[in-house]
Amino acid sequence: MSQTLADSIYQTLQEALLQRIPEQRLITDETRRLAYGTDASFYRLIPKIVVQADNLDDVVFIIQTCGELNVPFTFRAAGTSLSGQAVSDSVLITLTDNWRNHTILEDGEKIRLQPGVIGADANRYLAPFERKIGPDPASINSCKIGGIAANNASGMCCGTAQNTYKTVESMKIVFHDGTLLDTSDSQSVNQFKQSHQHLIEGIQSLCNEVNENKELKSRIAHKYRLKNTTGYALNALIDFTDPIDVLTHLMVGSEGTLGFIAEITYHTVVEHPNKASSLLVFSDIETASNAVTALSKTPVSSVEMMDGRALRSVADKPGMPDFLPQLTLEHCALLVESRAADQDTLDQQCKTILSSIAEYDVPHQVAFTSNANTVATLWGIRKGMFPAVGAVREAGTTVIIEDVAFPVERLASGVRELQALFTQYDYNEAIIFGHALEGNLHFVFTQGFDSSEEVERYGKFMDDVAQLVAVKYGGSLKAEHGTGRNMAPYVELEWGTDAYSLMQRIKTLFDPRGLLNPGVIINDDPHAHVKNLKPMPKADDLVDRCIECGFCEAVCPSRTLSLSPRQRIVMYRELSRLERDGSTERYAELQKAFDYLGVDTCAATGLCADRCPVGINTGDLIKKVRTEKYKRFTPIATWTADHFSTVTAMTRFGLTTNKVMQTTLGQKALSSTFNGLRKLTKGRTPSWHENFPVSNSTQVEPSAVAKEKKVVYFPSCASRNMGNAVTSDDKHSLTEVTLSLLERAGYQVITPNSLKSLCCGMPYDSKGMNSIAKNKSEELQAALWHASQHGKIPVLMDTSPCTKLSKEQFSQTMNIMEPAGFIMEHLIDALDIKPLDETVMLHITCSSRRMGLADTLLKATKACAKEVIVPEHIECCGFAGDKGFFTPELNESALSPLKTQIPDGCTRGFSNSRTCEIGLTHHSGIPYRSILYLLDEASRPRG
Helix, strand or coil, rough: CHCCCCCHHHHHHHHHHHCCHHHHHEEHHHHHHHHHHHCCEEEEEEECCCEEEEHHHHHHHHHHHHHHHHHCCEEEECCCCCCCCCCCCCEEEEECCCCEEEEEEECCEEEEECCCCCCHHHHHHHHHCCEECCCCCCCCCEEHHHHHHCCCCCCCCCCCCHHHHEEEEEEEEEECCCCEEEECCHHHHHHHHHHHHHHHHHHHHHHHHHHHHHHHHHHHHHHHHCCCCCCCCCCCCHCCHHHHHHHHHCCCCCCCCCCCEEEEECEEEECEEEEEEEEEEEECHHHHHHHHHHHHHCCCCEEEEEEHHHHHHHHHCCCCCCCHCCCCCCCCEEEEEEECCCCHHHHHHHHHHHHCCCCCCCCEEEECCCHHHHHHHHHHHHHHHHHHHHHHCCCEEEEEEEEEEHHHHHHHHHHHHHHHHHHHHCCCCCCCEEEECEEEEEEEEECCCHHHHHHHHHHHHHHHHCCCCCCCCCCCCCCCCCCCCCCCHHHHHHHHHHHHHHHHHHHHHHHCCCCCCCCEEEEEEECCHCCCCCCCCCCCCCCCCCCCCCCCCCCCCCCCCCCCCHHHHHHHHHHHHHHHHHHHHHHHHHHHHHHHHHHHHCCCHHHHHHHCCCCHHHHHHHHHHHHHHHHHHHHHHHHHHHHHHHHHHHHHHHHHHHHHHHHHHCCHHHHHHHHHHHHHHCCCCCCCCCCEEEEEECCCCCCCCCEEEEEEEECCHHHHEEEEECCCCCCHHHHHHHHHHHHHHHHHEEEEHHHHCCCHHEEEEEEEEEEHHHHHHHHHHHHHHCCCCCCCEEEEEEEHHHHHHHHHHCCCCCCCCCCHHHHHHHHCCCCCCCCCCEEEEEEHHHHHHHHCHHHHHHHHHHEEEEEEEECCCCCCCCCCCHHHHHCCCCCCCCCCCCCHHHHCCCCCCCEEEHHHHHHHHHHHCCEEEEHHHHHHHHECCCC
8 A cells, every 4th residue: 555655745745744743763764774774584675664663652643643634553562573573665664762661560461561662581580489470482582572462472482371371361452543552441441432433343243143153153263273474363352351351351352453552561471490401303294293292291391303404503513412313303392491480390200201202212412411511402403403504594585484373182293294395396495393292393494585486485385385284284374473474374274264354353343444554463465475585695605694683782882872783784784785786976975874773883892693593793793894994094003003102101191181171271271172172073083971081190110029919900991091080089090900919919920021012903994994903903912822821820800892803813822801701700809898888870882792791790890799780672881992982972862761660878989991982981970990990999808
């Protein structure tokens, strides 16, 4: 429908929306519409307008405004949906970060959540109560509650008993006309029943019809013995009699086609603290399937099935069990987990589980274990399968993961026939794995859409899959991923004409003009699933494996300012396509936008790689782009590297001048002068604020007296040159504090030769100046190798980013440590520590996270203060070296959630990166210092 609307309609809509929605939350430029409009599916629709709703009133206004102009609209949460339900060629409505509120109810028995809450965060809020939400999708660290509820997402342990449909208590819903219903509020319910009598009566009529049609009622009940998200939740018509209850449960899994879920209250489920896992390998799929039936009668929490091809796809990965490479394609494995409230019960459960399958031959196994490392390895097998296929696919193809359910008693034959279809259609890389207790299987294969032949192959394959699963076996074509556009043409095939007619009537009742997410679930086009297919053009080896899933987005510091890693890759792919096609005008336009949105505002921290299923570090791509962008500055950069001591001396002089000017002119005048100059130079000079550092006058000298305990101390160039701000009440520099602390702990401090000229290479590495960065790194390595007596003496670097880069770049083996690691390994037992009786904030740097030291930093801080608060939703501060000075909006955006999370009475924070602490101080309103300051204050010499 949206494709037939004139551009003038969207112009009118844009002007109308601007009456309430600020311009910065109304995205209309072609570049960002492409980037923001992309989701995890293999469909591509580019919205005409992207609107970012900040609150409930915004949502109501947007819906009503679109309704007045008869313009379709689609809601988007995290965009991790796989079936095409979160893309639009009309209006795409997304949510700002203001939709993340939650309320714990009844000691964790319930939780009220806004749709912008990430699933894993909800579980984190419930963890102190040993509870969790029922749904546990694989994307739980990225997907949001709005999407979880709208798709009725489940997961490995959720099954059909704990999904949203079964655990929802109440909702706030916005309907097609902007009406708000709170199903937990009797007054709201009564008003709605009066104002929407037609809808209520329509629901009652549908319920009556279904309950009078015994055959249809029986079919609906049968279908929901399995996991099933194909079409609307028709089970609501037979499970409930109150129209409000029916309405609430119809909203679950409706994929934004019936209304907007503005809030949901869940009944939570128990999260048992004791868990054990085992990997059981059977000779064939038939034996494994029989074992699933036996296991289903025991206290298992999950049983994951993996076929022979799936096991082979990860057999060569590090840490896999020794027997994995020996398995054939006939083998089939079950990954079994059991959970209990105490260890004795868990041990007994494991014995019961193994007894139930004693009659089956298990040629290979990893016995039940609760060892964290072994359990992580076992689940790493299962979680590594999807990316394993993605990692080996040809550039230009996409990874498709389908999601079906067979009756459990026919699981083996269903798998066999699926495998036969793979062979028939030449999907030789296809693998099968899934949630065996529910007969829910995922199959993953690679597909190109760059030719009509490939599209035809995919279409015929899906036709045969639909016949096999839905018709022959009476299964579900979508068990947990949602219908979307992907299975909309097959809904009637699976359900039958009478049931499909019910779904059409439900859609009309809730959305009489068909404006809510058209084309999803109900779609009259039998070829909709092979239209609007997303191109995946080859762009760069660094990112060609990206499947655009969006798992990276939650940890990206620039995601609310400019682009997320997924969106950067989308834009970069489009640039590559335009360049190949010779579209010079559009290429130049997009390149100009990408310079800022993609390159200048990327912190290049690499946090995205830790979340990416295939390990892509989008920062590496951006550094590569910067290599070309900053090429003309190479001679200057080379000079600074060769004369580093001179450059740092100039830096200290500049910082000293800053102190003098701030003292004499005052902060207001200095801010006006510096930031006025910044405007004149179009951002080429640094941004100034009152927390700008002054020069560090402390001389870092080696200890004069030899001692038994020794440490090589390498202060970063940031800490060597930067003291605290003029406004700081603590005038001690980091180097001064560090030297004092090491002296107190009884260490002889050794410093490397030519310290003033040394640098880890980070300033050059972040700009893609790889050869210069490598030279500085090698120079530092040689100096530290000599100072540490060839690696015998530990090396303390006082900032975590320098530590991380050096550990990655050095070829010589040295024990290089940042402050938290050094504290826990060398200082915690060497000092008498009395925790300070105060609450402190802690910022865990992205470099600490990437080195696996987040818990170490937290433990070190907790050893020194009674209460430690790590703020939510800040994985990286966005200061990113010098970007905090030259692209300060990145730092501001990344730290926007910080200030409101600082409790009353908390007066300071700590971290382990000098530059990060500048931005943290500026945007929090309290001073941030190195963790070494806290330890210095909390400790005394032992004895």
